[in-house]
Amino acid sequence: MKEFIKLIEDEIKAAFKAAGFDEKYGSVTVSNRPDLCEFQCNGAMAAAKEYHKKPIDIATAVSEQLSDCSMFESVSAVMPGFLNLNVTGEAVATYANNMANTEGFGVEKAGNPRTVILDYGGPNVAKPLHVGHLRSAVIGESIKRLLRFMGHNVTGDIHMGDWGLQMGLIITELNERKPELVYFDDSYEGDYPKEAPFTISELEEIYPTASGKSKEDPAYKEKALLATAELQKGRRGYTALLEHILNVSVTDLKKNYDRLSVSFDLWKGERDADPFIPDMVEKMKADGFAYESDGALVVDVAEESDTKEIPPCMILKSDGAALYDTTDLATLIWRQNDYHPDQVAYVVDKRQELHFVQVFRCAKKTGIVPESCDLKFIGFGTMNGKDGKPFKTRDGGVMRLSSLLDEISEKMEAKIKEAGTMDDEEAKKTADIVALAAIKYGDLSNQPSKDYIFDVDRFISFEGNTGPYILYTIVRIKSIINKYIEAGNSMDDLTILTPDSDSAKSLLLSLTKFEGAVSGAAEEMLPNRLCAFIYELSNEINHFYHETRILAEEDEAKKKSYLAMLDLAKRVLEQSIDLLGFEAPEHM
Numbered sequence: 001m002k003e004f005i006k007l008i009e010d011e012i013k014a015a016f017k018a019a020g021f022d023e024k025y026g027s028v029t030v031s032n033r034p035d036l037c038e039f040q041c042n043g044a045m046a047a048a049k050e051y052h053k054k055p056i057d058i059a060t061a062v063s064e065q066l067s068d069c070s071m072f073e074s075v076s077a078v079m080p081g082f083l084n085l086n087v088t089g090e091a092v093a094t095y096a097n098n099m100a101n102t103e104g105f106g107v108e109k110a111g112n113p114r115t116v117i118l119d120y121g122g123p124n125v126a127k128p129l130h131v132g133h134l135r136s137a138v139i140g141e142s143i144k145r146l147l148r149f150m151g152h153n154v155t156g157d158i159h160m161g162d163w164g165l166q167m168g169l170i171i172t173e174l175n176e177r178k179p180e181l182v183y184f185d186d187s188y189e190g191d192y193p194k195e196a197p198f199t200i201s202e203l204e205e206i207y208p209t210a211s212g213k214s215k216e217d218p219a220y221k222e223k224a225l226l227a228t229a230e231l232q233k234g235r236r237g238y239t240a241l242l243e244h245i246l247n248v249s250v251t252d253l254k255k256n257y258d259r260l261s262v263s264f265d266l267w268k269g270e271r272d273a274d275p276f277i278p279d280m281v282e283k284m285k286a287d288g289f290a291y292e293s294d295g296a297l298v299v300d301v302a303e304e305s306d307t308k309e310i311p312p313c314m315i316l317k318s319d320g321a322a323l324y325d326t327t328d329l330a331t332l333i334w335r336q337n338d339y340h341p342d343q344v345a346y347v348v349d350k351r352q353e354l355h356f357v358q359v360f361r362c363a364k365k366t367g368i369v370p371e372s373c374d375l376k377f378i379g380f381g382t383m384n385g386k387d388g389k390p391f392k393t394r395d396g397g398v399m400r401l402s403s404l405l406d407e408i409s410e411k412m413e414a415k416i417k418e419a420g421t422m423d424d425e426e427a428k429k430t431a432d433i434v435a436l437a438a439i440k441y442g443d444l445s446n447q448p449s450k451d452y453i454f455d456v457d458r459f460i461s462f463e464g465n466t467g468p469y470i471l472y473t474i475v476r477i478k479s480i481i482n483k484y485i486e487a488g489n490s491m492d493d494l495t496i497l498t499p500d501s502d503s504a505k506s507l508l509l510s511l512t513k514f515e516g517a518v519s520g521a522a523e524e525m526l527p528n529r530l531c532a533f534i535y536e537l538s539n540e541i542n543h544f545y546h547e548t549r550i551l552a553e554e555d556e557a558k559k560k561s562y563l564a565m566l567d568l569a570k571r572v573l574e575q576s577i578d579l580l581g582f583e584a585p586e587h588m
């Protein structure tokens with residue numbers, strides 16, 4: 001379906017043309033003075049320059065062309081040359097009925113569907129998932145769902161950090177603790193045990209211990225670097241240990257991401273790029289792109305137009321080890337081979353922007369990806385505590401994601417139990433659902449690139465621009481519909497009639513903005529645009545609810561129309577929150 005505002009614009013453009021002006025002046029926007037009109041067109045001001053006429057005369061001439069257009073209740077030309085537009089109730093009601101009866105609410109799929117690889121999540125194996133990884137997962141999941149909704153072909157890849165020094169550190173620490181393990185015996189040629197020699201909780205303790213030691217003790221660090229290099233060269237026992245680390249970690253990661261309703265199509269990591277590194281390096285050298293500088297192998301990526309210095313891309317360290325640049329470049333090789341993506345988009349902390357500028361330039365320059373492939377960095381800001389500093393636990397440590405989720409679910413559970421409307425089991429289930437919405441909406445309602453304050457008390461509030469407020473609005477409609485059905489009525493074949501109040505019309509107008517919000521959020525990769533839409537829609541729903549007797553309405557046709565409106569609003573909200581990555585409970 002064509003967007004409602006575009007239908008209006010078509011009429012205005014046609015009127016410009018009929019009045020003898022170029023139709024390009026007929027752009028329409030939502031009014032910024034809702035007290036005066038619903039939509040407006042300011043094109044007469046610009047047209048005045050071209051046609052050497054007074055803007056008001058142009059606006060008046062255009063409005064005259066529209067005097068019997070069924071779309072508008074009123075078209076007025078006001079000084080200095082605005083066109084103030086109000087649509088008819090019939091026009092919005094017809095549009096809303098079409099939305100209700102069309103698959104996907106009539107949103108038109110993207111004209112040019114893209115093959116997209118979305119790189120998000122990016123957890124580091126063996127390190128507990130912390131809040132820093134929350135944003136990447138939450139934003140990435142929503143962008144994936146939005147793009148898919150618009151018809152793009154998206155593959156989500158978690159791109160685990162599974163190939164760096166942290167692996168060497170864990171191996172070194174295990175060696176200190178259990179030197180007798182067969183993995184450290186060079187002469188061993190048999191099969192390695194299937195069972196990992198550690199549990200996830202041990203693993204999560206081993207890494208910080210090892211990392212702490214390596215900072216204090218240079219000899220320990222040396223060992224860890226050596227272990228890393230040997231692992232990367234394929235030492236058998238270490239490779240077997242790495243498999244264990246990965247299995248144990250991935251099992252735990254999956255649990256965490258499941259809890260967040262975040263999923264990935266590919267569970268690849270930096271390690272999967274390794275087989276592509278040798279040939280990539282050789283080719284970069286042979287093509288004359290890579291050269292030695294201070295022992296390291298680098299590729300220049302600075303461009304003349306740079307306003308700040310962009311250092312060369314580091315391909316190999318002087319000891320021959322691969323770096324973060326290297327694995328990201330080699331990862332693009334298999335992505336290119338297997339998927340031929342039109343776009344590869346990375347949802348990563350914005351502090352890594354320089355790294356991606358270097359990698360993107362190097363990948364294009366050396367021909368790893370064709371010029372036509374769009375490499376996109378979606379940098380997100382920091383999640384800060386109420387003190388404005390990066391979010392920490394009360395004792396100043398790094399907050400584990402699971403503890404954060406537990407804490408918020410518990411708070412929510414207490415709140416729900418206070419209301420005393422459900423048994424303990426349902427309260428717990430509901431609390432988990434609402435808590436997730438609180439966290440995700442708290443994040444997604446901000447523009448990704450901005451830092452934001454993680455304010456639990458605000459996020460879990462049922463009032464204001466919060467996830468629970470949106471859910472509450474949905475639950476409120478569900479309960480009205482349930483009552484209607486329990487009274488023996490059916491929700492089938494309901495029709496929205498011409499709105500009979502301002503609040504009803506505003507609600508319908510708000511619904512017509514769904515397509516613009518969802519396609520805008522997808523194309524710009526800004527889920528916050530969809531959040532702004534559902535917040536406005538929720539406000540309109542609650543306003544309508546307070547102004548209108550719904551189930552008590554005696555006129556059956558009117559009552560049915562109200563229910564049809566609420567039902568559409570509920571479905572649009574449910575669709576939207578699904579695109580944001582959360583859901584609504586039955587009761588709250």
Ligand code: ARG
Binds near residue numbers: 119121122160161328
């Ligand atoms: N593991 C990285 C980190 O924790 C994020 C990975 C982002 N993706 C990428 N292709 N570099 O910082």
